Amino acid sequence: xxxxxxxxxxxxxxxxxxxxxxxxxxxxxxxxxxxxxxxxxxxxxxxxxxxxxxxxxxxxxxxxxxxxxxxxxxxxxxxxxxxxxxxxxxxxxxxxxxxxxxxxxxxxxxxxxxxxxxxxxxxxxxxxxxxxxxxxxxxxxxxxxxxxxxxxxxx
Numbered sequence: 001x002x003x004x005x006x007x008x009x010x011x012x013x014x015x016x017x018x019x020x021x022x023x024x025x026x027x028x029x030x031x032x033x034x035x036x037x038x039x040x041x042x043x044x045x046x047x048x049x050x051x052x053x054x055x056x057x058x059x060x061x062x063x064x065x066x067x068x069x070x071x072x073x074x075x076x077x078x079x080x081x082x083x084x085x086x087x088x089x090x091x092x093x094x095x096x097x098x099x100x101x102x103x104x105x106x107x108x109x110x111x112x113x114x115x116x117x118x119x120x121x122x123x124x125x126x127x128x129x130x131x132x133x134x135x136x137x138x139x140x141x142x143x144x145x146x147x148x149x150x151x152x153x154x155x
Contacts, residue, residue, distance in 0.1 A: 005106060008064060009110055009113065012063065012064060012068060012114055013117045014060050015134075016071070016076075016114045016117050016121075017133040018059055018132060018134045019076075020118045020120075020121035021046065021132050021133055022046050022047040023122065024046060024121075025046075025126070026125065027126055028128055029128070053149075054141070054145070055139070055141050055142050055145055058136055060134040067114075068114070070111065071118075073095070073099075074091060074092060074095045074111065075087055076115060076118045077115060077122075084119060085119065086112060089112065096108075121133065
């Protein structure tokens with residue numbers, strides 16, 4: 001793999017990990033009071049929380065949106081055993097044949113690695129205290145939403 005491909009993979013991996021972090025539904029620690037009171041209560045994902053607060057979640061720069069679009073079209077993950085797994089080579093090949101989109105072998109390997117990164121970050125991001133893989137400065141809207149939430153709690 002060449003230097004440019006490695007850099008592309010690193011940037012796309014960051015983008016896909018941020019997406020997984022946003023899609024994750026954090027669960028409270030089972031040892032905490034909140035975790036014991038409502039262990040199976042339905043909870044919103046992080047992206048749903050952002051949308052409820054009318055905050056547009058920000059993403060790192062995506063240097064190759066056509067690759068991430070392909071991955072999303074194929075499926076970020078697929079059913080495997082008792083849960084989710086990364087997309088399989090068979091799934092990638094079936095998508096390639098069905099769409100007629102030619103992809104290079106390195107792109108197919110990249111799609112599979114991105115799917116694996118998405119899955120790993122999804123699992124890691126299930127803890128409430130999990131920091132995002134990518135951060136940027138807090139926007140005025142985010143600050144305003146946090147202050148409103150604090151005012152509603154404190155009165």
